[in-house]
Amino acid sequence: MKPGPRRSISQADIVDAAFEILEEKGFAAVSVRAVAAALGLTPTALYTYFPSKGALQAAMIEQLLAGVAEADAGSEPAEPAWRERIHAVAAALRARIAGHAGSIALLTSGPLDGERSRDVAEALIAAFAEAGLGADEAARAGHAVRAQVIGAAALDAAAAATPEQTPAPQTLWKEPSRHPRLEASAHLGLDTGEADEASRRWALDRLIDGLLASA
Amino acid sequence: MKPGPRRSISQADIVDAAFEILEEKGFAAVSVRAVAAALGLTPTALYTYFPSKGALQAAMIEQLLAGVAEADAGSEPAEPAWRERIHAVAAALRARIAGHAGSIALLTSGPLDGERSRDVAEALIAAFAEAGLGADEAARAGHAVRAQVIGAAALDAAAAATPEQTPAPQTLWKEPSRHPRLEASAHLGLDTGEADEASRRWALDRLIDGLLASA
DNA sequence: ACCTGAACACCGTTCAAGT
DNA sequence: ACCTGAACACCGTTCAAGT
Numbered sequence A, B: 001m002k003p004g005p006r007r008s009i010s011q012a013d014i015v016d017a018a019f020e021i022l023e024e025k026g027f028a029a030v031s032v033r034a035v036a037a038a039l040g041l042t043p044t045a046l047y048t049y050f051p052s053k054g055a056l057q058a059a060m061i062e063q064l065l066a067g068v069a070e071a072d073a074g075s076e077p078a079e080p081a082w083r084e085r086i087h088a089v090a091a092a093l094r095a096r097i098a099g100h101a102g103s104i105a106l107l108t109s110g111p112l113d114g115e116r117s118r119d120v121a122e123a124l125i126a127a128f129a130e131a132g133l134g135a136d137e138a139a140r141a142g143h144a145v146r147a148q149v150i151g152a153a154a155l156d157a158a159a160a161a162t163p164e165q166t167p168a169p170q171t172l173w174k175e176p177s178r179h180p181r182l183e184a185s186a187h188l189g190l191d192t193g194e195a196d197e198a199s200r201r202w203a204l205d206r207l208i209d210g211l212l213a214s215a
Numbered sequence C, D: 001a002c003c004t005g006a007a008c009a010c011c012g013t014t015c016a017a018g019t
Helices: A011-025 A032-038 A053-065 A081-099 A103-107 A115-130 A135-161 A180-184 A197-213 B011-025 B032-038 B053-065 B081-099 B103-107 B115-130 B135-161 B180-184 B197-213
Strands: none
Touching (some): A011 A032, A011 A053, A032 A053, A053 A115, A081 A103, A081 A115, A115 B180, A135 A197, A135 B135, A135 B180, A180 B135, A197 B197, B011 B032, B011 B053, B032 B053, B053 B081, B053 B115, B081 B103, B081 B115, B081 B135, B115 B135, B135 B197
């Protein structure tokens, strides 16, 4: 592929290559130079497609969030439609983040003002408004749900970055722990990123309970 | 100050200098080289105090979280003690993050397995246990509160990083917005980092409501 | 219009050497 | 023991030049 006036790749190709690096080597490895190299280009060529690294990251975020706001509730007619709708959007957001290793670092690395980000915010506010909350409370509730999902993902990422410590060698007596309750909850996997789906959903359910109770 | 076997500064001095750079120039500006320069040292000298940049950041996190777990409930005897206790710890965590610009990027940049991080987790779990939740539920509840506070701070940081857009020039007719509810809630300041204290506390209250209702 | 290559001002970290 | 200086393999971005 010789240099020339023919565009050899698309913006989408670049975003795809960037995601591949993100998922395999982490957020810090997503450099302009690495992405360019993966595509067989020089770093400077990328500046023909995106004006800055930040613009590339914004495009990545938009792709990550594409479709989240339109997430369907599926087939659980037991609950009111709006409650399933909130769950569907929140679950889709969580699933997108969980499905792309390193993506929470991407999401928290800069502004979240893209069209898709706003779609997600709007969808959540609309669902809470349907549930009977006033305009202001619905906006606050949507914000709280976004915070909960993003915060949980950030804690998961922190857990994933934690080097697993080898258990202390057996001794005859134990120092009393300063964190007995935290250690007793280790089997839940909350701080190792190994919590099951039900565990993850629980907190969101409780938040929604509390938010709806204010209606 | 000549080079020599006398230790000219302390680890605390380095952490302080790093925080100054963090708050004035942002997380990305906290480089080993910049911190060293601020102290009049060469970059390599810092490796006498900390084995890596990550170790310095871990020390920063520990200092940031120092005392949060011991936050006092203050003088609001209207509510049960444990509820005020949850609020006190959550508010202290939020206040620490809000009081140090850029600190949420620090907190989400790596593992959160320090002694002080665990103190915060333990304090929250203990408060929920006092409130009557079972061991597992208390652990999940504590985790949810940490996620809420960190997630809200992450959204605040994203808002702070968003370039404020100049309002569109007045036109005779308006395109119907795709995000009417989101835009109608702009006065709350949720997406500009300008929300007031009551607004920030509201989400946390609703979460705690929902968590306690499961007891 | 698209791309290369050189360059600038950075980065974390290692290593040999100085006092 | 503490610190410097040189070095290595990186970074984002700009700019002149090539096709």
